[in-house]
Amino acid sequence: MGNTGNYLDSTRQLLRDYKVMGEKAMSQIPEQKLFYRFNEHSNSVAMLVNHLNGNMLSRWTSFLDSNGEKPWRERDAEFEEAITTPQEIWAKWEEGWTCLFAALDPLGEDDLMRIVRIGDKDHSVVDAISRQLAHYASHIGQIVYLAKIFAEKPWQTLSIPKGKSPRYK
Template identity: 45%
Template sequence: MNVGREYLKTVTQRFNEAKITAEKAIEQLSESELFWIPNEESNSVAIIMKHMSGNMVSRWTDFFTTDGEKPYRNRDDEFVGDIKTKEQLMKMWEFGWDTFLTTLKDIDEEHLLKKITIRNEPHSVIEAIERQMYHYSYHVGQIIYIAKYLKSSDWKTLTIPRKK
């Protein structure tokens, strides 16, 4: 068994599962619920999605040849609520995930120990993937938590229901 190939297959599956799980939560929300913020220090589901997309595009565009923090990225702007419709939001979300998953698909096992940079710091490709696994899972959890809170008793579970 090729460990590198198995690793890439597994992480790709996990990232796809995270995307699908987030989208199942997002589907349960109305357009206004996507933009709901619990307080001024928190983010809406829409802001989290915008930030994730911005991160994916920055990190995974020209992955092997440029720093993962692109000069054109304005991270602070990702936390500004300027997206107005679910359609705009979903287009941005898909663009980010497509950028990321296309690049991930192009990584071969011989790339895994190659050094790339993120914010001028060297990372192996494995480190970069794992960094994003942590980051995206963190935000998917936030999306699910907010959606579950908003839907309350109307929430449709995404995993095994309680007492089953």
């Protein structure tokens, strides 16, 4: 397999790792805090999950064959308080990731230089995937940050624990 095959394998694994990171972070947040906003300009974890869901469904539904900005998507509504229960958060989370992997997993090396459209801009498949990877990582980072603030029990680290770095050199 060439370098581009490694790109797909690497990207798939990174996305799975980010999914797990988000899940481990959210599982440490007390249920009532999943909906908390610091102010009118900030997002709750529920809003971030709703936005990730909307983005994933729009981008990855018919990924190779249709515009990644679907006409049915209502991006602004993703940042309203539409989700009201933890069960809805987890359902939206799974729905988005399921859609993503259903589109990403079958891709092969020959697909990587194909052109897909997102909104009014053409992207190679590589660029479209990289764009989404960066976008999802940023929002999952926000979720992790909020989880660290909201955790009521001792934080269960998602990576190398503080003071343990020498073991990983």
